[in-house]
Amino acid sequence: MTADPTLREPVIGLIGGSGLYDIDGLEEREWRRVDTPWGEPSDELLFGRLAGVRCVFLPRHGRGHRTPPSALNYRANIDALKRSGVTEIISLSAVGSLREDLAPGHFVIVDQFIDRTFAREKSFFGPGCVAHVSVAHPVCPRLGDALEAAARGLSLPVTRGGTYLVMEGPQFSTKAESLLYRSWGCSVIGMTNMPEAKLAREAELCYATVAMVTDFDCWHPDHDAVTVDQVVKVLFSNADNARSLVKAVIPALGVPRGPCPAGCDRALEYAVITAPEKRDPALVAKLDVVAGRVLNAA
Numbered sequence: 001m002t003a004d005p006t007l008r009e010p011v012i013g014l015i016g017g018s019g020l021y022d023i024d025g026l027e028e029r030e031w032r033r034v035d036t037p038w039g040e041p042s043d044e045l046l047f048g049r050l051a052g053v054r055c056v057f058l059p060r061h062g063r064g065h066r067t068p069p070s071a072l073n074y075r076a077n078i079d080a081l082k083r084s085g086v087t088e089i090i091s092l093s094a095v096g097s098l099r100e101d102l103a104p105g106h107f108v109i110v111d112q113f114i115d116r117t118f119a120r121e122k123s124f125f126g127p128g129c130v131a132h133v134s135v136a137h138p139v140c141p142r143l144g145d146a147l148e149a150a151a152r153g154l155s156l157p158v159t160r161g162g163t164y165l166v167m168e169g170p171q172f173s174t175k176a177e178s179l180l181y182r183s184w185g186c187s188v189i190g191m192t193n194m195p196e197a198k199l200a201r202e203a204e205l206c207y208a209t210v211a212m213v214t215d216f217d218c219w220h221p222d223h224d225a226v227t228v229d230q231v232v233k234v235l236f237s238n239a240d241n242a243r244s245l246v247k248a249v250i251p252a253l254g255v256p257r258g259p260c261p262a263g264c265d266r267a268l269e270y271a272v273i274t275a276p277e278k279r280d281p282a283l284v285a286k287l288d289v290v291a292g293r294v295l296n297a298a
């Protein structure tokens with residue numbers, strides 16, 4: 001407990017992408033099933049402490065990598081993390097590079113996304129309770145600062161800022177698509193960070209991604225096509241660096257925190273537009289953990 005009532009003990013949520021199905025070094029570790037009104041999360045969640053700081057880890061594709069990007073239950077994953085007490089989420093994701101200077105092994109702390117996904121549930125809200133949150137700045141700068149400082153402290157090759165193009169997949173891009181995304185100024189490409197980042201914002205959770213480059217996608221003259229074996233080779237060394245990064249950043253994030261300076265934890269303040277008497281009680285009940293702060297306010 002902290003003496004100052006305006007400060008909260010942070011609980012760090014970690015979403016592990018391809019190649020990251022567990023987190024070592026956790027004390028008091030325990031895998032626990034978490035039920036949600038949105039269905040099943042990708043797997044049980046791993047609870048524990050790193051350097052005394054409470055952490056909750058979720059392997060995005062499940063242990064053994066069972067679920068492809070389009071079939072992930074992003075709503076259940078974010079709800080499960082929030083109902084486990086998580087206050088901020090660090091996503092660790094494999095990506096292809098769309099820039100010559102971002103070679104395999106490079107980490108990019110992205111600050112923007114272009115969402116080209118089309119076959120996913122993208123909101124907790126809907127008929128009976130309509131809300132529109134801002135995702136103009138989808139990444140929490142406070143988390144980005146902490147991740148950048150930790151990565152630089154470890155001398156990891158890291159770039160702060162960049163746009164992550166989120167494609168539907170599961171196939172990798174055509175060369176024409178890859179060239180198009182480069183012409184849009186995108187830095188990296190992957191299949192999972194949307195709607196994850198949008199849902200984290202709806203759930204008023206700070207969110208940041210460490211995009212870990214595994215390949216040059218197919219635009220690069222020296223890399224004709226992406227293959228999983230090529231990706232996997234880099235994935236495991238990236239995963240080792242990601243574990244070191246997590247260990248380095250957690251103590252910095254573990255100090256009692258006030259409100260998010262960027263307002264991530266108040267994203268719903270003016271977002272719900274449906275008149276209280278017109279709201280669907282069943283949907284409002286489902287939204288209890290995600291949006292109870294604003295929906296249940298007197």
Ligand SMILES: CSC[C@H]1O[C@H](OP(=O)(O)O)[C@H](O)[C@@H]1O
Nearest residue numbers: 017018060069093094190191192
């Ligand atoms: C195995 S390469 C393709 C796969 O990896 C990335 O997923 P994640 O963000 O969970 O690391 C990419 O988006 C694809 O889903």
Ligand SMILES: Nc1ncnc2[nH]cnc12
Nearest residue numbers: 094095096189190191217
């Ligand atoms: N080139 C690529 N395209 C989409 N997702 C990826 N994940 C890793 N590499 C990727």
